[in-house]
Amino acid sequence: MKPPPFDYSAPTTLDEALALLLEHGEDARPLAGGQSLVPLLSFRLARPSHLVDLAGISELGSIVVDDGHLVIGAMVRERAAERHDDVRLLAPLLAQALPLIGHPAIRSRGTIGGSLAHADPAAELPAVALLLDAELVAQSRDRGKRTIKAADFFSGFFTTALQPDEILTEVRIRRPALRTGSAIEEVARRHGDFAMVGAAAMVRLEDGKIADARVALTGVSDIPVRATEAEAILEGAEPTDEAFATAAEEAAKSLSPPADLHGSSSYRRHLATVLMRRTFKLAAQRAKEAA
Amino acid sequence: MQNIAERYTGASVKRSEDPRILTGTGCYVDDVRLPGMLHAAFVRSPSAHARITGVDVTEARKLPGVIAVLTGEELDALTVRGPGAAGMFSAGLPMPSFSVLATDKVRLVGDPVVLVVAESRYLAEDACELVVVDYEELPAVITQEQALDPAGPPIFEDLGSNVLVRSPVATFGDVEGAFARADRVVRAELRQHRHQNVPMECRGVVCSFDLGSGELTVYSATQGVHIARTGFATQLDMPLEKVRVLAGDIGGSFGLKLGAAREDIACAAASRRLGRPIRWIEDRSENLTASGQARDESFEVEAAISNEGHILGLRVKMIIDTGAYPGLGGMLPEAVKGMIPGPYKIGALSFESTAVITNKASYVAYRGPWASETWVRERMIDLIAKELAMEPLEVRLRNVVTRGEPPLQMLTGRSLVGVTSRESLDRIAALVDVEAFRRRQAEARAQGRYLGLGLATYIEAAPGPRTPGGGGGIMGPEQMRLRLEEDGTVTVFTSQMPHGQSHQTTLAQIAADEFGVPFDQVRVVVGDTDVVPMGFGTGGSRSATMAGGVSLHGARALRAKVFEVAAHLFEASPEDMDLAAGAVSVRGVPARAVPLGEIARAAHEPGRVPRDLEGDLEVTAEYDGGEGGWAGGTHAAIVEVDVETGQVRIERYLVAEDCGVLINPAIVEGQVRGGVAQGIGAVLLERSAYDPDSGQYLSSTFMDYLIPTACEIPRIEIEHLETVPLDADVNFRGVGEGGMIIAPPTLCNAIEDALSPMGVRVTEQHLPPCRILELIGAIALDP
């Protein structure tokens, strides 16, 4: 189980990396933390001719706060983000999600940008980005920078809006409004495994009623999805167990999750219902506490 | 003798294996480096069942760094066909003809077809991708039903069908009468799913053929070097003495690494052909797909019972799926038949079995290979309890044998003298407090929480009771050589091949006590056919009694011989010799003590002792198992099932076990806990899954084949019963397999108990969360 041959470059600037991607064409792949790409290489399921290692590009490695936004460089390691005070303060849902990714030794290498660009439908960060309306900034040598909304970023099973000559450089997350609570829960076969289904929810309360409810699901489609029916049902509703249950049940009806060895389609739909209900409830409780 | 308080035996002596293991200086087969060593990889079948119509290795041979590419046909010409590693288990069974690598057909996904030898494993894998094999697909035989279908394609043409063995009905006692007398009959179809060993170290071998001497040296990860040597010599058509098998540290096995595997033989043949050392280290994907699997059995069971809960009779029909290349699976039904009554007074039994061949990985030994007898029996007892609305513990107590009260014989023949199942049931009942649990369970249910209690009992022939023809030891007597060295240490040569069992510690503890030297003056030598005595190796929970016993008797014999030599030096009688503080003296004259090393030197010096005592101060001992005896115990689990997600949390897991006298309690408990962890894995996580149509293997990575982590295994509370000494000296019994045998029924029983308000009846052993929700009706089965 050894990787096939490939070439390798380790640029130290973004410009250099973008030029290398362009030069080597579609068979080149950026290498971020490698925690998903290297096993694919070892199984010989991915066969890039050239890897462009982004680790030496210092401009991709920082976390800054900019105009009420948390801006996380694509090469920030998940473990570093997990430990970062600004992440806890400005993106509590992200802070809740990060420890659910794999295991410490995976998170110490894995990067925020790598996970988003890999776009595993079972992964936590794509769903979190979707829920938070994160903005993903991509850059290419010829077309420069562009900002892609998370809702437009994930286009299919392990596929994104990124073009082969583009590199995801940063993700921008808006600070949550006041009286907002969030929660993420998932059901995995074992601790640290990719979840069969996960749900991330955010609830904002105003005058004791739900002003805004959002939920995003992993593992129920080829991309992370928002359960908009549930969100619509809850808007303006009282934050009661019954309301959350009804919203979750209604939203789950339209899901047709994929089946695999670990769980059937019916099971995943059922889990989505349970987890939406649980995370709405927890998020609402946290919103109350935040008030 | 030392007094008891000073004995090593019975103490949790720190392991002598650990300093090398904890510092990264152990030597596993993947750590062996030989000059000029090459690396092997195999082209494997992508299909479950297909005819090979062409093999083109032209491009692969051209790749720089590739030394040889050998097809199945070419290797067939270099080797002798035979059952290989499976042969030791298949005496008397039909055995099809097959080659070392596939030639005519492939019979499972992962069947090896071509061997590539290159300068590195990377290059060897590159070359594998350049080999073109043409296949003509055949229908895959995956399920038992497909295998039993006479119209199905035979996997081995020379067998004619996919039924390997059909054993006629065997009856014990008056079965018809039992069912005629029964108040009720409980029926169930029980299914034990396929799962597998998965040692953390995959299989591997380094083969080195010396063109000059014509000798083959093999470094192998194996449970027994002599069995492996026989395999190599047979299939390479070499005299036994030209083959040497060495083994160092081994990263677990659990039954998998027995004998010489097909891949091992291929590498040895290639080394002989090339005259260079070849290393093959199985990767995890190969290991999960093709190394072997176990436990694929189904049962139809009828139990004739009285309203008081007595089991009057059992009718059992067993089908076992032995996978592609026949081996252990064919003989297992005999073991299951013999053991199915367990420690219970079952009135009558009829048993019939069928072993079938399928396009799946070959059936291999896995920790307690016959364990389905316990699973079936202990599951049936709970179903009987449910039928009678009785406490499952009570049904067990009404049927279990009692020490000192006849009948103390299993219906199928073996003596049950010394069995302490009743004591272990009583102990578990006290530890759990069943009544208190039932109250707590009722309160929890009222709050929508589902707790369950399960318990189960087993016995294991470890080594088993003394038989009229010989000792208690299965697989023959155990030998050991022991030698006093000139530095005063005792070297023990054992055929045991520890792969986690800590024999370098435990055998030294026993020998040190019996001989009378400090623990660290006993050195245990394993893993070299040139120096260790003939023997099976390690397996079958036989080491504690067999190797422990021969270590005790061998040390005693060596001490006697040392005293005999010393007596000559002192011109005294051997009976008057005394050993203390590493020196021998005439009793009462400690001032004139002679160090042990000096006695060994004296034996080496011509003329100092009579000719018949000259030379190495060495003995060869043999032990037949003595009075033998049973290991066994009762386990209990308290679980909580989340009926919304199907997840099972194990709140408590308790063990009351009896393996006789403990050699090293920490090591015993490690064996128990490790076995329980594998049993928990089997029920909640592990399944070797195949697509029933294509035969594709679905569990070929560690993302699919899930072994438990530290978060899934609870603390395991263990109590030891050391109840019945049967032998004058040796009352250690095996403990390796028990946990894995008994944990699956314990956990299944607990889960069924938790779900009893939903009317759930558990008839399968694998209960992942999705399945639990299907069983309680929370979700529908996918179409």
Next chain:
Amino acid sequence: MSTFDVELTVNGTPRQGSVEPRRTLADFLREDLGLTGTHLGCEHGVCGACTVLVNGEPARSCLMLAVQARGADILTVEGLANNGVMNPLQQAMWESHGFQCGFCTPGFLMQITALLVENPNPGEEEIREALSGNLCRCTGYESIVNGVLRAAGHDGSPPEPRH
């Protein structure tokens, strides 16, 4: 394919080699530097046997290319003992009968080393969670957890059973 020079520090000693880009850090350590204490149990990042510390952080050496480790400070299991004397964690594991076959051991020791640096006094749940990315097939984990507790200054005896 071109080869790359790799210079790095392993267990405090500068080491170097020349590798194809595809060579994993694990193979570089084991095959090129002869440090066979690091074990390969799955080569796809699940079992944790190959865990080493890279600049103090635990990492799967099967999921890292050797070229990615250029300039890094690597600690492997061989670097734990000091002049042949086992360090307190190794001693605690020995006392606790932590391991059996020893194959998973290097990965556990390195992951535990990282854990204890970050959290010198972890509770049992924290230990289990931190170790859940390391698979052991022999022990059922309890003895390993006890070893960590012992290394963290507890006496290593199991806590009272839950009732």
